[in-house]
Amino acid sequence: MKFTCEKAILVSAVSIAARTVAQKSSISCLEGILLRVGVGVQLTGFNLETGITVQVDAAVSEPGVCVMPARLFSDIIRKLPDEEITVSVDDRLQVSIRGGASSFKIAAMDAEEYPELPDVDSNRGIRMPQCALRDMISGTIFSVSENQSRPIHTGCLIEVGNETISMVAVDNSRLARRTWHSEEPIDREMKFVVPATGLREVEKILTDTDETVCFTLGSKHILFEIGEVTLVCRILEGEFIDWRRVVPVDNQILLTANVAELTASIERVSLIVSEKVKSPVRCTFGDQVADFRTTNPIGSAHDTCSIAGNGNELEIGFNCRYLLDALKAVPTDEVTLELRNGLSPIVFTPVDDKSDFSYMVLPVRLH
Numbered sequence: 001m002k003f004t005c006e007k008a009i010l011v012s013a014v015s016i017a018a019r020t021v022a023q024k025s026s027i028s029c030l031e032g033i034l035l036r037v038g039v040g041v042q043l044t045g046f047n048l049e050t051g052i053t054v055q056v057d058a059a060v061s062e063p064g065v066c067v068m069p070a071r072l073f074s075d076i077i078r079k080l081p082d083e084e085i086t087v088s089v090d091d092r093l094q095v096s097i098r099g100g101a102s103s104f105k106i107a108a109m110d111a112e113e114y115p116e117l118p119d120v121d122s123n124r125g126i127r128m129p130q131c132a133l134r135d136m137i138s139g140t141i142f143s144v145s146e147n148q149s150r151p152i153h154t155g156c157l158i159e160v161g162n163e164t165i166s167m168v169a170v171d172n173s174r175l176a177r178r179t180w181h182s183e184e185p186i187d188r189e190m191k192f193v194v195p196a197t198g199l200r201e202v203e204k205i206l207t208d209t210d211e212t213v214c215f216t217l218g219s220k221h222i223l224f225e226i227g228e229v230t231l232v233c234r235i236l237e238g239e240f241i242d243w244r245r246v247v248p249v250d251n252q253i254l255l256t257a258n259v260a261e262l263t264a265s266i267e268r269v270s271l272i273v274s275e276k277v278k279s280p281v282r283c284t285f286g287d288q289v290a291d292f293r294t295t296n297p298i299g300s301a302h303d304t305c306s307i308a309g310n311g312n313e314l315e316i317g318f319n320c321r322y323l324l325d326a327l328k329a330v331p332t333d334e335v336t337l338e339l340r341n342g343l344s345p346i347v348f349t350p351v352d353d354k355s356d357f358s359y360m361v362l363p364v365r366l367h
Contacts, residue, residue, distance in 0.1 A: 001037050001064025002088035005056060007077070007099060010085055013043050013054040014074050016229060019201055021070040022047040029114045032067040033074075035087075036111075044117065045070070050198045050233040051117040052205075066093055067109040073097075076104050118232050120218035122225060126160060126188060127212045130226065132180045134206040136167040137199050139178040139329045139357065144196040145171035152238030155193040162186055164356075168243050169196075172362075174322050175243060176329060179356035192217055193240055198233035205229050247347060247360050251338035255285060255309035256351055259335050263327045265292055265305040270320035272298045280364045281320045285311025285339065294320070307337070316342045317366040326359035342366075 014033065022030040025047070034044040041058045044051060066089050077085065080099030088096045093108040137156070145153035157168040163186060166179040205226050206213060214225040217235075224231045269281050269292045279296035287310040293302045316339070326348055327335070332355050338347040348359040 002061040003058040004086045005058040013056045017043040017045040020045040020050045020052045029067045036065045038063045053230045055228045065111045118221040120223035122216045125214035125216040129210045130206045130213045136178045137203045140169040140176040143169040143176035155195040155236045157240045159191040175360040177358045193236040251340045253339040255307045255337040257307045265303040268303045269301045280317035285314045317364045322361045
């Protein structure tokens with residue numbers, strides 16, 4: 001096996017494929033990057049749950065396949081001079097890596113034991129802009145549960161309708177939903193749950209452009225095709241919470257606030273709150289003003305923010321971090337605050353129909 005490739009291209013491909021290399025595995029070759037050289041070079045990292053394959057252009061002299069030790073191969077490629085890199089592997093799996101005046105010799109592994117990635121038929125994939133999927137992931141994944149006793153909630157629910165794609169994440173204290181509206185009929189209806197670990201890798205690969213990403217649902221896996229990169233991961237099994245029944249829709253108190261101003265007020269109050277010294281923020285929603293206070297052994301903090309509407313002096317407590325996480329994910333300058341009473345959740349929703357999202361945070365009891 002022998003090929004020559006531009007350093008920058010190879011460095012990028014290796015760094016992407018290495019993200020899903022197994023850290024420790026009973027199958028030793030999974031701790032490496034699979035190199036398949038033929039028409040170009042294909043690099044694969046696979047940990048039995050998530051696999052990434054990257055295709056790069058290269059001048060191929062001899063086709064072949066082997067498994068490179070991931071960390072060492074990556075370190076060598078990154079440290080070589082900014083010139084073309086030539087990689088060759090002989091019959092004894094001895095690797096020669098050359099770049100400029102530098103050269104290395106290392107040992108590769110036989111690819112015979114490397115497991116095949118799950119096969120997902122990509123003929124019926126669903127396409128959407130990369131920037132839209134990226135926004136959906138970043139706008140929900142912070143609410144994914146870390147409680148392994150309910151594995152289904154450690155991922156994001158993806159619902160595909162005739163004209164919309166929604167992503168929902170929940171934990172015991174909050175819910176996040178983002179919905180993208182397609183300009184053309186999707187003509188598919190499905191729902192499935194993708195692990196947060198897989199979606200975080202997808203988010204890193206996506207770009208902030210209108211170039212398309214295609215995802216295809218298989219029987220047990222989902223395949224994402226993003227340019228020259230493909231990612232396949234196992235979907236989660238189980239019954240996801242019926243989020244439409246959880247989010248209250250008949251809230252009597254509707255207020256409007258500037259997201260940046262509201263975020264700044266809560267951030268200032270939360271300065272004296274830490275993981276060691278936890279205290280809720282006491283929110284009082286009055287006529288055209290929201291009042292935020294917190295008191296703990298460190299001290300006390302107080303701030304106010306202008307709002308549109310009258311909250312009738314409703315007093316309610318929240319976890320500062322959960323409120324801030326939700327506000328930072330709001331994609332608009334203005335947001336509607338929906339409230340009912342001191343024991344019901346707060347729901348952040350759009351002020352108009354140009355965006356489609358909802359962020360719900362459950363209250364905490366005030367003493």
